[in-house]
Amino acid sequence: MAILERINRWSGRIEAVRRARRRVMAPLLRVHSASYDAPELREWERRGWIGAGEACRLAAASAPREECGRAVLFVVTLGPWKVGRAALSPMWRHLGIPGIWVGGMVVEPAVRGSGVGRRLLDEIVRVASRLPGVGEIWANVREDNQVSLRTFRSAGFGLVPRPDWEARIAEHYLRCGRRSGKRDLIVCRTIKSDPGLSAGPFG
Numbered sequence: 001m002a003i004l005e006r007i008n009r010w011s012g013r014i015e016a017v018r019r020a021r022r023r024v025m026a027p028l029l030r031v032h033s034a035s036y037d038a039p040e041l042r043e044w045e046r047r048g049w050i051g052a053g054e055a056c057r058l059a060a061a062s063a064p065r066e067e068c069g070r071a072v073l074f075v076v077t078l079g080p081w082k083v084g085r086a087a088l089s090p091m092w093r094h095l096g097i098p099g100i101w102v103g104g105m106v107v108e109p110a111v112r113g114s115g116v117g118r119r120l121l122d123e124i125v126r127v128a129s130r131l132p133g134v135g136e137i138w139a140n141v142r143e144d145n146q147v148s149l150r151t152f153r154s155a156g157f158g159l160v161p162r163p164d165w166e167a168r169i170a171e172h173y174l175r176c177g178r179r180s181g182k183r184d185l186i187v188c189r190t191i192k193s194d195p196g197l198s199a200g201p202f203g
């Protein structure tokens with residue numbers, strides 16, 4: 001019992017530290033976005049936010065560029081440093097899976113737990129809700145990636161059972177040699193976009 005109490009006390013303190021770091025960092029974070037053929041990407045490369053060719057790799061997020069259509073890339077910065085990134089694209093289109101997906105979301109290990117992932121997702125939701133014809137956004141998360149699941153949940157995503165998509169994604173990872181033995185879960189967030197506009201940038 002004493003051990004359990006201690007663990008609880010320590011995890012309470014860890015949570016408090018996380019909240020404090022989040023408060024301090026929040027006003028310093030900036031989220032930048034650009035479509036993958038935008039001229040700003042040259043500047044992003046110059047600043048070291050993306051490496052040569054990374055824009056393409058991010059956009060494609062494991063799918064060949066020409067099959068994935070257009071993408072919007074997001075980079076979070078803290079002063080001069082890049083601390084997070086993700087892409088929004090129809091990245092599973094080549095597997096016959098429709099929809100716009102968040103892919104390649106990574107936060108710099110040194111600042112994980114400080115609100116960068118949440119900020120990234122909030123901005124992705126905000127941008128997606130201004131894109132015509134996008135009613136929801138999707139992501140696949142490995143079942144044992146609790147932090148990622150929590151990040152998506154905290155940004156309003158919910159688990160959606162899609163065994164058909166899960167199977168296709170698992171098969172794809174197998175073909176690419178990424179056999180983890182773990183299932184990918186599908187999460188989704190509904191967004192309110194302008195229903196009057198039908199041909200979005202991902203069309």
Ligand SMILES: CC(C)(COP(=O)(O)OP(=O)(O)OC[C@H]1O[C@@H](n2cnc3c(N)ncnc32)[C@H](O)[C@@H]1OP(=O)(O)O)[C@@H](O)C(=O)NCCC(=O)NCCS
Nearest residue numbers: 105106107112113114115116117118141147148150151154
């Ligand atoms: C997943 C990832 C992007 C999250 O980014 P992050 O900046 O660490 O997340 P945040 O600080 O915004 O925290 C988001 C939520 O997760 C919780 N969280 C973050 N780190 C945590 C940890 N180590 N333990 C428990 N909860 C944690 C936060 O409390 C918050 O939840 P809340 O809003 O309910 O309080 C980041 O951990 C990462 O890059 N992981 C490796 C790559 C990866 O797994 N990418 C996702 C692929 S789908």
